[in-house]
Each structure stands twice: as C-alpha cells, then as structure tokens.
Amino acid sequence: MSRTAPTAASTQRETPSRKMSQNDHIYDEMFSAILEQRLAPGTKLSEDTLGEIFGVSRTVIRTVLQRLAHERIVQIHPNRGAFVSEPSPEEAKEVLRARGLIEEGIVREAVRRHSQADIAELRRSVAAERVSLNEGDHEAWVRLSGNFHLTLAKIAGNQTLAAYVKELVSRTSLIIVQYQKGNLSPCSCDEHTDIIKAIEAGDEGAAVTLMRAHLQACEDQLNLQEREVKGDLYSIFAKPSPKAEKLRGSL
Structure with missing residues (x-):
C-alpha cells in the first residue's frame, strides 16, 4: 500500500474528480487485499490506521468502507467500527x-x-x-x-x-x-x-x-456445516467430564 498519498489537508483542496480518483485507488487497494486473502474475515478496519496508511482523512476512509459494505465484503457495526465480513x-x-x-x-x-x-x-x-x-x-x-x-x-x-x-x-x-x-x-x-x-x-x-x-x-472443497455455538464457562463446567466423574468415584 502506498504511503505517499496526499495528506488530508491537500485532499480537501482538490477537485471532486480528483477526490473520486483517490477514493477509487484506496478502494482498489482494499478490495485487492480482501480478494487476495491478505485481510482475513473478522479483521477490524480502523479508520485512523487506514487514514494514516493512505495519508487521507477518516472521512475519505469512511466513504470507502461504506462502498465496500454496500458490496457486502465489509460489515459496519454501530459503536464498534468496520470489519471484514465473516460469511455464515x-x-x-x-x-x-x-x-x-x-x-x-x-x-x-x-x-x-x-x-x-x-x-x-x-x-x-x-x-x-x-x-x-x-x-x-x-x-x-x-x-x-x-x-x-x-x-x-x-x-x-x-x-x-x-x-x-x-x-x-x-x-x-x-x-x-x-x-x-x-x-x-x-x-x-x-x-x-x-x-x-x-x-x-x-x-x-x-x-x-x-x-x-x-x-x-x-x-x-468447503466445510459449510453450521458451526457449533460456543458455550460459556458456566455451561462447560456445569456437568463434570467423564474423567472427572471417574476420579470423584475413586475418592
């Protein structure tokens, strides 16, 4: 990813067509990273970090993330941020x-x-x-x-x-x-x-x-069986394991 992109300040002075070109570039970079599996499902996409990488404002990054979310390869959760989608x-x-x-x-x-x-x-x-x-x-x-x-x-x-x-x-x-x-x-x-x-x-x-x-x-080549729901600690330890039962019986 390029670290020589224009700064947020210079971006604001550019024409709308240039803004669109810049947004497309960032979109293409992120799309490729997902397509090439360099960004794994569930990866958090921090606006601050991405803005620093590309040298743009959070507003620009947010626009790109919304575009990716529209294509369902990014999920945006209120109060949590954006993440690479995890398909069920x-x-x-x-x-x-x-x-x-x-x-x-x-x-x-x-x-x-x-x-x-x-x-x-x-x-x-x-x-x-x-x-x-x-x-x-x-x-x-x-x-x-x-x-x-x-x-x-x-x-x-x-x-x-x-x-x-x-x-x-x-x-x-x-x-x-x-x-x-x-x-x-x-x-x-x-x-x-x-x-x-x-x-x-x-x-x-x-x-x-x-x-x-x-x-x-x-x-x-895919295992598309429904995943088992992970139990919490209370449910896991509510019933002793067979080994624990055997040890208890020998006491």
Missing part, C-alpha cells in the same frame, strides 16, 4: 448458488461473443495461475483465479453482470478463507483450461457444463 455457512451457500446462476449466463455470452484476442487473454491468465502455484505464491493465485472469472464477464460484454461477478468473487474469497477444508487444489487451472477450450470451440453446452462442475468443485 448459509450466506456462503447463497453466494455460490448465485455465482452458478450468473456465470452460466456469462459463459454462454462468452461463447457467442469471444474473439481470438479474448482466448489469448484467458490463456495468459491461466498460465500465470500455474506459475503462481508452482512458486507457492498463494496471494497471486487467489487474485488470478478470481480474475479469470472477471475476464469472462468482460468478454460477455455486460457491465451489470460483471459488477455482480466482481462482488461475488470477492465474497467467495472470504468464504474460502473461513471454510476451506485443506490445501487449495491446483485442479482449478485444468478446469479453467477446459472451459477456455469449450468457449473457443463454440460449444456452449460443454462450456456451461464445465463451469457448473468447476463451481461445484469449489464448493465441495
């Missing part, structure tokens, strides 16, 4: 189902509208994914994996759908952090490659089937 298992399932519905339409449009330049861009994206995996660069892999889906949305030529996908991809990143069963699997690179081949061949049915299977595979 039910919310995670809803996000993944939404992606399935939206990305099915996107891949259909990509089959119909793609150019050879688009195919080349998708292949470069997957090649970069493989490099990041081989180098153990988890942050880069997460970003590039998400960018593959964002690129498909761009190829589909529908800005509204692209905006939805951007939000859902970032929320999926948070879901993976919370609910991933084990190590991330490199199989997504192969799945992305197969989708590209179907798009290039103009095989809409195969492309849709492959996208569905790809998103299902992502969901299958």
Whole structure:
C-alpha cells in the first residue's frame, strides 16, 4: 500500500474528480487485499490506521468502507467500527448458488461473443495461475483465479453482470478463507483450461457444463456445516467430564 498519498489537508483542496480518483485507488487497494486473502474475515478496519496508511482523512476512509459494505465484503457495526465480513455457512451457500446462476449466463455470452484476442487473454491468465502455484505464491493465485472469472464477464460484454461477478468473487474469497477444508487444489487451472477450450470451440453446452462442475468443485472443497455455538464457562463446567466423574468415584 502506498504511503505517499496526499495528506488530508491537500485532499480537501482538490477537485471532486480528483477526490473520486483517490477514493477509487484506496478502494482498489482494499478490495485487492480482501480478494487476495491478505485481510482475513473478522479483521477490524480502523479508520485512523487506514487514514494514516493512505495519508487521507477518516472521512475519505469512511466513504470507502461504506462502498465496500454496500458490496457486502465489509460489515459496519454501530459503536464498534468496520470489519471484514465473516460469511455464515448459509450466506456462503447463497453466494455460490448465485455465482452458478450468473456465470452460466456469462459463459454462454462468452461463447457467442469471444474473439481470438479474448482466448489469448484467458490463456495468459491461466498460465500465470500455474506459475503462481508452482512458486507457492498463494496471494497471486487467489487474485488470478478470481480474475479469470472477471475476464469472462468482460468478454460477455455486460457491465451489470460483471459488477455482480466482481462482488461475488470477492465474497467467495472470504468464504474460502473461513471454510476451506485443506490445501487449495491446483485442479482449478485444468478446469479453467477446459472451459477456455469449450468457449473457443463454440460449444456452449460443454462450456456451461464445465463451469457448473468447476463451481461445484469449489464448493465441495468447503466445510459449510453450521458451526457449533460456543458455550460459556458456566455451561462447560456445569456437568463434570467423564474423567472427572471417574476420579470423584475413586475418592
């Protein structure tokens, strides 16, 4: 993150267009940090600290946080502040189902509208994914994996759908952090490659089937069981453990 951003005082003297550009920059930095899983779910986003990092006022930071909250990747709690969202298992399932519905339409449009330049861009994206995996660069892999889906949305030529996908991809990143069963699997690179081949061949049915299977595979790597409610100390120690009962009986 840049530490050479304008100070709060100079920001106030800038034109509205410059303010918007600055806000977009901070938003992009924070969005990327969440997408790349550098900001874990539940992380407190202090306005003072972020203002110092970016060299802006709390008002600017608050505007960015509200924008992220609107996209549901940040939660703002009255009297507590802003936190990176912690999706519930039910919310995670809803996000993944939404992606399935939206990305099915996107891949259909990509089959119909793609150019050879688009195919080349998708292949470069997957090649970069493989490099990041081989180098153990988890942050880069997460970003590039998400960018593959964002690129498909761009190829589909529908800005509204692209905006939805951007939000859902970032929320999926948070879901993976919370609910991933084990190590991330490199199989997504192969799945992305197969989708590209179907798009290039103009095989809409195969492309849709492959996208569905790809998103299902992502969901299958998650443990979306409802978490047990943590008991308080009173409830935990109200009933002695079996070991304690055995020791008591031997006294």
